[in-house]
Amino acid sequence: MSVLRCSLLMSLAACGEAGPPLSRLTQAWAADTVARANGPLTRTLILAGLAAELCASRQSVPLVDLEVGSALPVSPALGAVLGQSELHSIDGALGETVVLVYEGMDLSDHDVEWLRLTVMTTDEHFQVEFDPLIGDAEGSTEIARLEGFGQISISVDLGCSSSQALVGGSALWVDDEGRRHELKLPADSEIGSDLSFDGAVPWLPVAGAVSWSARIEGQDRSMTTEDAAEILVDSQGNGKWPVTVWGPDWQGEGLSAIVP
Numbered sequence: 001m002s003v004l005r006c007s008l009l010m011s012l013a014a015c016g017e018a019g020p021p022l023s024r025l026t027q028a029w030a031a032d033t034v035a036r037a038n039g040p041l042t043r044t045l046i047l048a049g050l051a052a053e054l055c056a057s058r059q060s061v062p063l064v065d066l067e068v069g070s071a072l073p074v075s076p077a078l079g080a081v082l083g084q085s086e087l088h089s090i091d092g093a094l095g096e097t098v099v100l101v102y103e104g105m106d107l108s109d110h111d112v113e114w115l116r117l118t119v120m121t122t123d124e125h126f127q128v129e130f131d132p133l134i135g136d137a138e139g140s141t142e143i144a145r146l147e148g149f150g151q152i153s154i155s156v157d158l159g160c161s162s163s164q165a166l167v168g169g170s171a172l173w174v175d176d177e178g179r180r181h182e183l184k185l186p187a188d189s190e191i192g193s194d195l196s197f198d199g200a201v202p203w204l205p206v207a208g209a210v211s212w213s214a215r216i217e218g219q220d221r222s223m224t225t226e227d228a229a230e231i232l233v234d235s236q237g238n239g240k241w242p243v244t245v246w247g248p249d250w251q252g253e254g255l256s257a258i259v260p
Contacts (some may be wrong), residue, residue, distance in 0.1 A: 030245040030252025033221045037212045037243075040173040040181035041225075042203070042258050043107050044152060044210070047130050048185060048195060049078060049202040051154040052165035054119070055126035056199075063100065063119055064092040072102060077237065078202040081260040082106060088114070089143070096120055101143055103135075110134050114146055126156040149174050154185075157194070166194040167205070179214055187211035187224045195228065201237040203260055204228070222246045225256065 083106025105113040112135030133146035154169040171183040186192030187209040195208035205228040213222040239258035
């Protein structure tokens with residue numbers, strides 16, 4: 001083999017000597033991608049589970065009847081994940097639409113968080129638009145002054161109950177570096193079925209898949225989960241979800257950690 005040919009192949013085969021296989025680099029990229037996607041994926045599932053519970057309880061606990069200072073009308077398990085939130089304001093004067101703003105949320109690492117929910121019921125769906133907001137250092141309660149770090153749209157089939165809810169939608173989260181994380185529920189809107197929640201673990205679906213995408217270190221990366229039936233759940237309700245990750249010219253596998 002010529003010296004020139006040896007130099008061109010050195011990074012892969014070191015001219016006959018074992019070198020670091022390309023799969024190691026691929027797996028490192030895949031692990032990095034999964035780690036970055038865990039937070040946005042977990043937060044999206046929490047809000048999807050929240051929408052499912054609100055849909056199931058809408059008859060027994062009408063949102064327009066909620067009082068300022070009250071907690072979210074959700075299960076104890078989901079309430080514990082969301083933090084000690086209280087209803088700050090409610091506006092039900094928009095016909096079929098109700099706007100609720102909760103303070104004291106716990107969706108990310110920000111010290112002060114709010115969540116605005118715009119809820120609308122159509123003939124077929126219970127629709128919730130979520131706007132997570134960051135409180136300012138001065139402790140302002142003027143909603144217009146709060147900074148948003150995501151836009152999440154969740155639609156629940158009106159046939160929802162506490163034991164079954166079909167959920168679809170999309171999410172956009174902006175992290176502290178200004179990076180956009182985009183998610184779709186289900187992963188393939190054309191052939192995929194909506195996510196199914198059975199309420200056992202409010203933030204974990206039992207069927208359906210989710211996709212995620214973002215630009216990381218100059219690469220367009222994407223991730224798609226396996227069907228939710230493959231999620232491994234521990235006694236604390238934490239899940240490990242098998243995923244496939246793609247980059248510009250590589251593919252890897254991993255386990256996404258769903259830990260609220």
